[in-house]
Amino acid sequence: MKQLYITAIALFLISTSNAQVINFTCQNLKNVLLSANPNINKAGTGWAQQNNLYNSTGFASTAYATVDTNNNGEIEVSEAQQITSLWIGSQGITSLDGLEYFVNLKHLNIAQSPNLSAFNLPTLSQLEVLFCFNTGITSLDLAPYPLLNDLYVMNNGMTSINLSANPLMRLLQCRDNQLTSLDLSNNPNMIYLYMKNNNISTLNIKNGAQQLFTGNVYMLPDAWANNPLTAICLDSNELQNVQSHLTSNNYNLSSIVFDTTATCMLNTSGFGISTIRVSPNPSSGIIEITMPEISSGTIKVFNMLGSLVQQFDYVNQDKFLTDLSAFQKGFYLINITNQKQQTYTQKLILK
Secondary structure, X not given: OXXXXXXXXXXXXXXXXHOOEOOOOOHXXXXXXXXXXXXXXXXXXXXXXXXXXXXXXXXXXXEEOOOOOOOOOOOEHHHHOOOOEEEOOOXXXXXXXXXXXXXXXXXXXXXXXXXXXXXXXXXOOOXXXXXXXXXXXXXXXXXXXXXXXXXXXXXXXOOOOOOOOOOOOOXXXXXXXXXXXXXXXXXXXXXXXXXXXOOOOEEEOOOOOOOOXXXXXXXXOXXXXXXXXXXXXXXXXXXXXXXXXXXXXXXXXXXOEEEOOOOOOOOOOOOOOOOOEEEOOOEOOEEEEEEXXXXXXXXXXEOOOOOEEEEEEEEEEEEEEEEOOOOOOEEEEEEEEEOOOOEEEEEEEEO
């Protein structure tokens, strides 16, 4: 009997020594994880189709769950790996250190955490849904999350967002930020786009799929309101619905260039934007384009219909002078591409 007792103690010590305890720098984060139980929506396990309201695909965790399953007041790596969803917003969280061990997370809600300023969890590669609105997170690197389909980033003071590494994206809620452009050319599954109250002037939704404003997709009437839109690249079968939506939001369609051509005139991979200058603007016809450095490339001029009306090549120049006085008065887009295939687009007004 004594030998059995000693053996049991030894096995217990071995098992506890092998249990890796997660260190959380934010006590509030640890506390909310420890409080999770099957009766409240703090943590979830499983993942299945359920027509869930908070996931556009309908998938969600199948049950609320306890994280600290051995009830020792700590969170072990093995416990973290069982969790597929976390609802931990509005808990005064200041750091996400420790969440990197929740490698099977598919749904994460950290919204309403104004003192949370960083999101850097590349180990969460299974993430499909992310709620991080009303936080101090002003920039996001979304490349580590290729399965992401729903993203909520409202009211974060964000100036840019890159979704090129997220081809499965279906829902983007980014209203009340400071975005100046939005490129969804690599997001053919996008069906919900809420971007009101930004500074977006250029929008690229050209990706070979008719997705927004179709009969089976519900879009809020003011989803695109209050943006200084000047140019939109889109697929031809979307043009009528998009223009109708913009008209209902009091946009003047004559001030927006709509491009449905095979090669979109817009490109968010701008180069030297702060040092490229097109002047004067407005112009009576003669304009000077000043580059940040001597380079070679192509300058294209598009009219309000998105048609290419003029094209110039430049070689080893940092300034380019051209006369557009023969064109009708109105809005145009100047598209500049250098030898590195970096592109910059500037709106031009001919008066």
